[in-house]
Structure formats: structure tokens, C-alpha cells
Amino acid sequence: xxxxxxxxxxxxxxxxxxxxxxLIPLTYFSELYNSAKSSISEDLTIVKETFEEKGIGLxxxxxxxxxxxxxxxxxxxxxxxxxxxxLISELSKSDRLLPGGYLFMTDLLGNPELINRVGKVFxxxxxxxxxxxxxxxxxxxxxxxxxxxxxxxxxxxVVRRDSKVTxxxxxxxxxxxxxxxxxxxxVLSKRxxxxxxxxxxxxxxxxxxxxxxxMKNLLEEFDCELAxxxxxxxxxxADESLVDDYYSLxxxxxxxEKDRTIALTEGNYFSKERK
Amino acid sequence: xxxxxxxxxxxxxxxxxxxxxxLIPLTYFSELYNSAKSSISEDLTIVKETFEEKGIGLxxxxxxxxxxxxxxxxxxxxxxxxxxxxLISELSKSDRLLPGGYLFMTDLLGNPELINRVGKVFxxxxxxxxxxxxxxxxxxxxxxxxxxxxxxxxxxxVVRRDSKVTxxxxxxxxxxxxxxxxxxxxVLSKRxxxxxxxxxxxxxxxxxxxxxxxMKNLLEEFDCELAxxxxxxxxxxADESLVDDYYSLxxxxxxxEKDRTIALTEGNYFSKERK
Numbered sequence: 001x002x003x004x005x006x007x008x009x010x011x012x013x014x015x016x017x018x019x020x021x022x023l024i025p026l027t028y029f030s031e032l033y034n035s036a037k038s039s040i041s042e043d044l045t046i047v048k049e050t051f052e053e054k055g056i057g058l059x060x061x062x063x064x065x066x067x068x069x070x071x072x073x074x075x076x077x078x079x080x081x082x083x084x085x086x087l088i089s090e091l092s093k094s095d096r097l098l099p100g101g102y103l104f105m106t107d108l109l110g111n112p113e114l115i116n117r118v119g120k121v122f123x124x125x126x127x128x129x130x131x132x133x134x135x136x137x138x139x140x141x142x143x144x145x146x147x148x149x150x151x152x153x154x155x156x157x158v159v160r161r162d163s164k165v166t167x168x169x170x171x172x173x174x175x176x177x178x179x180x181x182x183x184x185x186x187v188l189s190k191r192x193x194x195x196x197x198x199x200x201x202x203x204x205x206x207x208x209x210x211x212x213x214x215m216k217n218l219l220e221e222f223d224c225e226l227a228x229x230x231x232x233x234x235x236x237x238a239d240e241s242l243v244d245d246y247y248s249l250x251x252x253x254x255x256x257e258k259d260r261t262i263a264l265t266e267g268n269y270f271s272k273e274r275k
Numbered sequence: 276x277x278x279x280x281x282x283x284x285x286x287x288x289x290x291x292x293x294x295x296x297x298l299i300p301l302t303y304f305s306e307l308y309n310s311a312k313s314s315i316s317e318d319l320t321i322v323k324e325t326f327e328e329k330g331i332g333l334x335x336x337x338x339x340x341x342x343x344x345x346x347x348x349x350x351x352x353x354x355x356x357x358x359x360x361x362l363i364s365e366l367s368k369s370d371r372l373l374p375g376g377y378l379f380m381t382d383l384l385g386n387p388e389l390i391n392r393v394g395k396v397f398x399x400x401x402x403x404x405x406x407x408x409x410x411x412x413x414x415x416x417x418x419x420x421x422x423x424x425x426x427x428x429x430x431x432x433v434v435r436r437d438s439k440v441t442x443x444x445x446x447x448x449x450x451x452x453x454x455x456x457x458x459x460x461x462v463l464s465k466r467x468x469x470x471x472x473x474x475x476x477x478x479x480x481x482x483x484x485x486x487x488x489x490m491k492n493l494l495e496e497f498d499c500e501l502a503x504x505x506x507x508x509x510x511x512x513a514d515e516s517l518v519d520d521y522y523s524l525x526x527x528x529x530x531x532e533k534d535r536t537i538a539l540t541e542g543n544y545f546s547k548e549r550k
Binding site for chain 1: 292381417432464
């Protein structure tokens with residue numbers, strides 16, 4: 001069966017979106033659609049222009065016998081700004097205030113459309129770097145980790161507080177929690193990562209950075225390299241930060257429990273210098 | 276700017292895939308692309324036919340003034356079979372055997388392409404039911420829950436073993452763990468669900484069903500209704516099951532620690548009667 005261009009465009013768009021950051025040889029499409037490579041190239045030009053025009057992402061063509069085409073999710077700055085503003089307006093609602101000045105954000109972390117966009121924002125920031133693994137710590141950062149992982153098409157590993165029989169042999173470290181100054185433990189299955197892998201660490205919330213710093217130390221135990229840190233919300237604090245090189249979308253300045261107000265601004269996403 | 280049909284098809288496909296189970300009025304597209312509704316209708320017919328032909332899903336048209344079009348992710352049976360066979364072949368590798376007859380499957384739960392497909396399988400099974408929330412328990416079921424949630428476009432709530440300050444007021448229940456017969460606790464933030472919501476429960480592994488049964492009991496505390504249960508792997512066991520109405524993709528029959536073999540078959544996904 002020979003496919004019409006219009007049908008090819010729909011199916012090709014689907015296939016590319018489902019396989020981000022993966023090189024797809026043109027022969028894959030030409031055999032699948034029983035069409036000449038020249039027609040497939042023309043199709044891909046249309047897809048590429050539309051993806052770029054609409055801020056869906058980039059379509060990178062790699063020439064040569066081992067070449068092909070690769071979809072790179074990349075969000076435009078104005079859409080990133082929209083995501084940040086959505087987060088700020090959601091997080092500044094006073095009913096999110098919890099005793100002790102904490103903010104309730106579990107609902108946002110469980111919202112699939114929002115978290116899909118947050119993941120795409122971070123995947124965009126790291127789109128031209130080699131990332132092999134996304135790491136987070138249980139439980140609240142997991143949805144962000146999986147969303148970034150989906151857009152970069154790499155696996156997620158989840159660090160735990162306790163050792164479970166279903167994890168097999170584990171590597172465990174102790175670290176000092178930033179705010180409470182208590183010694184805590186982190187555990188990761190030995191099979192999670194191979195030495196030399198480049199790891200992007202993510203979490204939903206960062207204050208002094210104790211937990212993130214713990215994950216950095218854990219990377220060393222695996223001979224892995226830190227590729228970057230991505231946090232949804234960072235909180236202003238008086239202590240010295242344990243982590244300095246990170247991206248954040250939102251910054252929490254002050255929580256006033258008496259007036260029930262929450263002061264939030266944009267995080268460092270746009271102000272941080274890109275590598 | 277007027278869009279060409281080819282460009283509209285690419286962008287429309289992207290938009291529909293990003294917003295499953297949501298009714299999109301035709302005027303949304305006709306205004307966005309500055310095109311007549313009749314042209315948009317023709318575009319949608321092409322998208323619909325390609326989605327159905329390739330097993331991407333259904334495009335349901337709702338007529339009338341409040342009408343529009345809705346993308347329903349729906350995987351064809353042969354692709355579901357492929358997902359199941361991939362899982363069986365992965366899980367039967369002898370190096371997954373852990374002391375005590377447990378199977379290592381954390382890597383599969385962190386694999387974005389595989390989990391995306393698993394989520395689509397379950398979303399397909401429940402595509403014509405009203406589902407308001409996906410519920411799971413920390414930690415290993417979270418990736419499956421988020422993948423189902425993405426395909427059904429509904430939020431995820433994560434039950435925890437312990438109460439955290441960032442969850443606000445919580446509802447807590449005690450339940451009997453199926454295999455160890457110990458009393459355990461489950462905690463869920465009070466704001467997670469509203470009374471009357473229909474909840475799909477999911478987890479990575481089920482033996483007697485103690486944890487799933489605990490989540491069922493938790494639903495009652497919230498005056499919510501059980502819409503269904505979806506598990507990746509169910510294990511054969513001698514005790515009486517605490518849960519009977521569920522979908523599973525894979526069934527674990529026997530683990531032979533001496534010979535290092537794992538006996539797996541297809542779960543009940545195809546044999547279970549559909550509602």
C-alpha cells in the first residue's frame with residue numbers, strides 16, 4: 001500500500017514525537033510508507049518547518065549513510081515564560097500555606113499536562129548536552145524526573161531513603177540534611193547506573209540543597225558525572241547553599257503565615273548562563 | 276497568516292496528541308489556522324483515518340454547537356500483545372532473580388518508552404469509562420500511574436507510608452499486608468480527592484493484593500468509587516486473593532532459585548471480560 005503525503009505527515013509526526021532524541025534513518029520511513037526517499041525528505045521539510053514555527057521542537061538532519069532525522073523537544077522562551085507564570089500564579093494561592101511555612105504543591109506534581117510542560121522546559125535547557133540518566137529522590141520529584149526523561153528519552157533512577165529487597169544490592173551513603181542538620185541516608189540500587197554516565201539530577205523543591213548535594217555525592221560512588229541540576233522551586237534562605245549550579249523555574253522568597261501571603265518570583269532559568 | 280493543509284496536519288496531530296480525552300471545538304482550529312471549518316473537517320478526517328489505520332487511537336467527533344473533536348488513545352490488540360511479550364522476555368532474564376525469589380524490575384519501571392506503552396495499554400482498557408483520578412502507592416508504581424494519567428489526561432495521587440508536613444492534613448488507614456500479615460499504615464493528603472470521584476488504582480506488582488486492598492479501603496474514606504485496578508505483574512500464590520477485579524499484563528508463576536529460571540505467562544488483560 002502506498003501512502004498519501006497527508007497520511008504520511010500525520011503518522012510521521014506521531015512517530016517522531018514518540019521517539020525524541022533518537023536518530024531515525026530515512027529508509028525507516030521510506031520502507032514503512034513504500035515511498036521514495038526524495039518524497040520522505042520533502043515530508044520531513046514540512047514537519048521541520050511546522051515544528052520550528054510552532055515551537056514544538058527541532059528536527060535535526062544527519063547526512064550520510066548512517067544518517068537520518070532526530071526530533072529534539074525544544075520549547076520557545078515565550079512558552080517557558082508561560083509555564084513559569086502558571087506555576088507562580090498557582091503557587092501563590094493562599095490556601096497552599098501549610099503550618100511551618102510549607103507550601104502544598106502535591107496536586108501540581110500530579111497534574112499531567114503541567115508536569116509534561118515542566119519536563120519539556122528542562123529537557124529544552126539540556127537538549128544539546130549528553131544526558132544518560134535522570135536521577136531523583138523518592139517521592140515528590142518522580143513525576144518531574146519521568147517527564148524530563150520522556151522528552152530526552154533516557155531512563156530514570158529513583159534514590160530511596162530505605163533499602164528494599166526488590167532493589168537487589170544497593171549503594172548507601174549518609175548525608176547532612178540542609179535545614180534540619182540531621183544525618184540521613186540515601187540508597188540506590190547498584191544496577192541503576194554504569195560508571196561514566198552523565199546524570200541530570202532533579203527535585204521538586206530546594207532550600208539549602210542538602211538532598212541534592214547528597215545525590216551529587218552518590219554519583220561519585222557510581223563514578224558518574226553530574227550533567228546538571230533542575231529544580232521546580234527554590235527557596236530563599238539565610239544559610240550557605242550546598243549547591244550552586246542549578247536551574248530553577250520559581251523562587252520562593254517569603255511566606256507570611258499571619259497575612260497568609262506567599263512571595264514568589266521567576267527562578268534563575270533565564271538568568272542562568274547557558275553552557 | 277493562512278496555513279497550508281500539510282502544516283495544519285502536522286500541528287493538529289501534535290495538539291491532539293498533547294491533549295488526549297479533551298473535547299476541542301472546531302473553532303479552536305479554524306481560528307488558530309485562519310481556515311474555514313469545512314477545511315478543518317477535511318483535515319480531521321485524514322487525521323482520524325491515519326490514527327485508526329496505524330493504531331494510534333480514535334478521533335471522536337461530537338456534533339452540535341458544543342461539539343468538537345476528541346483524541347482517545349487506544350492501542351490495537353497486536354501492539355498490546357507486543358508490549359506483553361517484551362515484558363515477558365525482559366522479566367524472564369535470570370539475572371533479575373533476587374534473594375527470596377523476588378524479581379528486579381526497577382530498570383523497566385524507569386524506561387520511558389516502555390512505560391509510555393504500558394500506560395497506553397491500560398488507558399486503552401479504560402478509555403470508555405469515566406476515570407477522574409489515578410491512584411498508586413509510593414514508590415515503584417508511580418511511573419505507571421503517571422503514564423496512564425498522561426493518556427487519560429487526569430491527575431495522579433500518590434499514597435504514602437508515612438505522613439509528611441508538605442502533605443497538609445491527611446487521612447490515614449491501617450491495613451493488613453497480604454504476604455507478611457503485618458499491620459501497615461497508608462496516608463493520603465485530604466486535598467487529593469473529592470467525594471464521588473472515580474478512581475483507577477495501579478501498582479507494579481500484586482501478590483495476595485493486600486496493598487491494593489488497602490487503597491480500596493482508603494477510597495471509602497474519601498467517598499470515592501473504584502473504577503478499576505491495573506497491575507503490571509501479578510504473582511501466583513496459594514493464599515486467598517484480597518482483590519479479584521483487576522487487569523494484569525504479566526503473570527509470574529514460579530521462581531526457581533536453584534535453576535535460576537523464572538516462569539512467566541501473559542496476564543489476564545485479554546481474558547478478562549470487558550465492562
